[in-house]
Amino acid sequence: RCCEASLRRDGVQPNLFFGGQSVFTQMRRETYSLVPQELLGSDYDSRMNPCPQKVPYSSFDDCLRRLAPILASNTQKTFTYAYWDGIDDLSHRYGTRSIEAVQHLFALSDMLEAFVAQFKGADVAIIVTADHGLIDSDMAHTIQMKDHPTLYDTLALPLCAEPRAAFCYVRPFKVAQFERYVREHFDGVCDLHRSDDLLRQGVFGLFEPHPRLA
Numbered sequence: 589r590c591c592e593a594s595l596r597r598d599g600v601q602p603n604l605f606f607g608g609q610s611v612f613t614q615m616r617r618e619t620y621s622l623v624p625q626e627l628l629g630s631d632y633d634s635r636m637n638p639c640p641q642k643v644p645y646s647s648f649d650d651c652l653r654r655l656a657p658i659l660a661s662n663t664q665k666t667f668t669y670a671y672w673d674g675i676d677d678l679s680h681r682y683g684t685r686s687i688e689a690v691q692h693l694f695a696l697s698d699m700l701e702a703f704v705a706q707f708k709g710a711d712v713a714i715i716v717t718a719d720h721g722l723i724d725s726d727m728a729h730t731i732q733m734k735d736h737p738t739l740y741d742t743l744a745l746p747l748c749a750e751p752r753a754a755f756c757y758v759r760p761f762k763v764a765q766f767e768r769y770v771r772e773h774f775d776g777v778c779d780l781h782r783s784d785d786l787l788r789q790g791v792f793g794l795f796e797p798h799p800r801l802a
Contacts, residue, residue, distance in 0.1 A: 612639045615667050620658050622651050622670035639669070648672055648696060652703045659712050672696075679722045725751075736773070742766040755783075 612619050621639035628644045643658070645651040651670055658668055674696070678689040704714055733740050733747065742762040749755040758766045770780050787797050 606635045610636065610638050611667075611669075612637070618662070618664065618666045620666065620668040622655055622668070624671065624673065648674060649699060652699060656703070656706060659707060660710075675718075676722070683724045684722050685724065723752075731774070731777070736769075739766065739769050739773075742769070 612621070618641070619639050620641045620643060621637055622643045622645055623633060623637065625644040625646050627633050628642060643654050645654050651672060655668065655670055658666070674692055675689060678686065678692050682688045700716065707714070730751075742758055742765050743756060744759045745757040747754040747756060756766070767780060770778055786792060787801060792801065
């Protein structure tokens with residue numbers, strides 16, 4: 589998703605990394621998915637979005653134009669998913685409180701208000717939600733691994749997941765060194781948790797853990 593490289597083109601199949609079952613495969617009704625034109629057919633889209641009826645769009649306004657007839661023309665129960673990444677993109681580039689992100693948010697709100705009004709009284713439920721939150725950070729509150737070579741040396745892989753909740757794959761024979769370094773240098777900054785403890789606490793989700801996590 590972040591560059592032009594394609595793992596699938598290099599022989600790596602997405603299902604090796606993305607397990608689970610898509611909501612589209614569990615639906616017992618006709619489904620539609622509105623996808624940004626530039627994401628359609630990507631490795632991520634192909635694996636995570638198996639919807640049989642995908643509708644590409646070029647802008648948020650174009651997304652609503654293509655969504656309206658889908659909602660208006662169906663007499664049977666359907667499920668339609670539309671994804672928009674404008675707020676996410678602008679917040680990453682300029683900050684969550686930037687004029688660019690705030691203006692875009694108000695523009696989306698105005699367009700959605702007019703769009704929803706078209707279906708007043710219709711048998712249509714429209715749910716607007718976000719897949720994650722965003723906060724601003726600065727370099728003064730960012731830990732640079734290059735400044736901590738001793739800590740970096742304890743890792744089997746580079747830090748992954750996301751910056752606020754980094755996953756640390758520690759070399760088995762350097763666990764004590766890793767934990768000691770974090771406690772000595774990042775006290776009051778980082779909370780240290782073992783993954784098996786988080787699994788037992790249900791932090792990664794409810795019910796039985798996936799076999800690959802257990």
